[in-house]
Amino acid sequence: MSENPGRSPDPAGGPRRRQKPAPSDGRRLPARRSRPERPGTGRIRRFRARLLAWYDAHRRDLPWRRRPDDAWAQLVAEFMLQQTQVATVTAYYERFLRRFPTVESLARAPQEAVLALWSGLGYYRRARMLHEAARRIVREHGGEVPSTVDELARLPGIGRYTAGAIASIVFGRREPVLDGNVRRVLIRWQATDGDPDAPDLRKRLWDLAEALVPRRRPGDFNQSLMELGATVCTPRAPGCGVCPLRRSCAARRLGLTEILPRAKRRRTPEALNIVALAVERDGRLLFVRRPARGLWGGLWDLPTEAVACGERPTQALRRLVRRLAGGRRAVGRPVGRITRLLTHRKVTFRLYRLTGTPAARGIPAGRRAGDTGYRWLKPDESGRVGVSRAVQSLIAMLDRHRSRRRFRRPEADRPGRRSRDQLQGAAAEEAGEESGCGTVSLTGTSTDG
Numbered sequence: 001m002s003e004n005p006g007r008s009p010d011p012a013g014g015p016r017r018r019q020k021p022a023p024s025d026g027r028r029l030p031a032r033r034s035r036p037e038r039p040g041t042g043r044i045r046r047f048r049a050r051l052l053a054w055y056d057a058h059r060r061d062l063p064w065r066r067r068p069d070d071a072w073a074q075l076v077a078e079f080m081l082q083q084t085q086v087a088t089v090t091a092y093y094e095r096f097l098r099r100f101p102t103v104e105s106l107a108r109a110p111q112e113a114v115l116a117l118w119s120g121l122g123y124y125r126r127a128r129m130l131h132e133a134a135r136r137i138v139r140e141h142g143g144e145v146p147s148t149v150d151e152l153a154r155l156p157g158i159g160r161y162t163a164g165a166i167a168s169i170v171f172g173r174r175e176p177v178l179d180g181n182v183r184r185v186l187i188r189w190q191a192t193d194g195d196p197d198a199p200d201l202r203k204r205l206w207d208l209a210e211a212l213v214p215r216r217r218p219g220d221f222n223q224s225l226m227e228l229g230a231t232v233c234t235p236r237a238p239g240c241g242v243c244p245l246r247r248s249c250a251a252r253r254l255g256l257t258e259i260l261p262r263a264k265r266r267r268t269p270e271a272l273n274i275v276a277l278a279v280e281r282d283g284r285l286l287f288v289r290r291p292a293r294g295l296w297g298g299l300w301d302l303p304t305e306a307v308a309c310g311e312r313p314t315q316a317l318r319r320l321v322r323r324l325a326g327g328r329r330a331v332g333r334p335v336g337r338i339t340r341l342l343t344h345r346k347v348t349f350r351l352y353r354l355t356g357t358p359a360a361r362g363i364p365a366g367r368r369a370g371d372t373g374y375r376w377l378k379p380d381e382s383g384r385v386g387v388s389r390a391v392q393s394l395i396a397m398l399d400r401h402r403s404r405r406r407f408r409r410p411e412a413d414r415p416g417r418r419s420r421d422q423l424q425g426a427a428a429e430e431a432g433e434e435s436g437c438g439t440v441s442l443t444g445t446s447t448d449g
């Protein structure tokens with residue numbers, strides 16, 4: 001199963017052998033190192049044997065590994081593990097399978113129930129794709145998860161990697177996988193130079209992965225490669241001293257483990273500034289359902305407005321209040337600010353609290369094109385519908401803000417005693433802080449966190 005590895009402890013806990021100092025990042029490797037070579041039969045055999053023996057001894061006990069023959073359970077795990085660490089996925093996985101134990105149960109469910117269970121896991125597009133894939137499996141395959149790579153890859157949200165993982169792990173087909181972990185292991189094992197995202201190098205790595213996968217135990221072999229990348233051959237400080245491939249690893253021999261794979265060129269994240277409004281009525285908060293497509297598509301959200309390039313947050317706030325309150329006079333007080341770093345975006349939310357009960361009583365009077373519904377919910381009921389982690393943080397910030405106000409002594413209600421959350425929001429408002437010039441559209445395809 002693929003996962004975002006992060007830093008992992010050395011599972012064997014053994015001492016790490018000192019490596020030769022790596023050359024500087026700018027140094028070029030010999031030209032023959034720019035492509036992975038197909039190893040000879042003996043080398044392949046030793047690679048497989050060592051890796052499988054290591055896997056048998058060191059594999060982690062993960063919930064999806066306890067159901068190796070359950071194609072549906074494996075499919076759910078593969079979707080959840082995309083871009084997400086094992087530790088985060090585990091709790092969501094068990095809960096999701098309890099609620100949707102079969103492909104039919106998910107296919108029948110409304111999207112809102114699916115997003116609610118996915119709430120907080122991020123990358124909500126995966127949930128929508130999994131839901132659609134379940135419907136297609138019921139409609140086109142009689143409820144049976146297909147077993148071939150070609151059929152699997154025709155389902156929504158399934159690419160060559162996920163198809164190969166399901167086909168090999170569940171159905172024992174000799175299919176390769178190549179995710180970030182496997183790619184790192186293979187690049188280091190052969191000390192291959194070059195941009196790991198370049199199509200030519202990607203194709204050669206797929207060819208190498210295909211040559212390595214054995215006819216016997218292809219699923220275990222693929223999992224052993226991914227496991228090695230996640231726990232030993234980690235992005236930084238790989239545990240070469242306990243690695244089963246240490247004797248044949250070219251990067252280790254050449255002292256290149258710290259510079260391979262070559263770092264990808266990072267895109268500067270686009271700045272996105274949003275004002276969010278907490279509208280309260282009778283102990284409930286107003287939630288708005290986001291359009292089905294785009295960032296946080298289909299999730300429930302506090303009313304928000306994107307701050308246009310060069311605009312002050314307070315201008316966007318006024319626009320939002322006017323739209324919601326249908327022209328009634330209402331004021332938004334700053335509560336605080338949070339920033340969320342998504343894959344390609346840095347999103348800053350400034351939360352305001354609408355004051356004035358009459359204004360709140362008239363809401364919602366306006367409706368933005370694409371908004372698909374409104375709902376008044378108690379803050380602790382937000383877990384029943386799908387909300388993003390950002391909205392969970394905003395609700396928690398509002399809660400802290402309310403508690404402080406409730407217990408504050410009168411003399412403490414001075415600007416100098418305001419909370420850090422509030423000061424951040426107020427400072428931005430008072431300084432008339434303008435939005436950075438980023439993309440302000442909230443729609444369009446995106447990985448959403």
Ligand code: SF4
Binds near residue numbers: 257
């Ligand atoms: S020896 Fe080191 S660099 Fe090579 S595959 Fe093993 S952990 Fe990775």
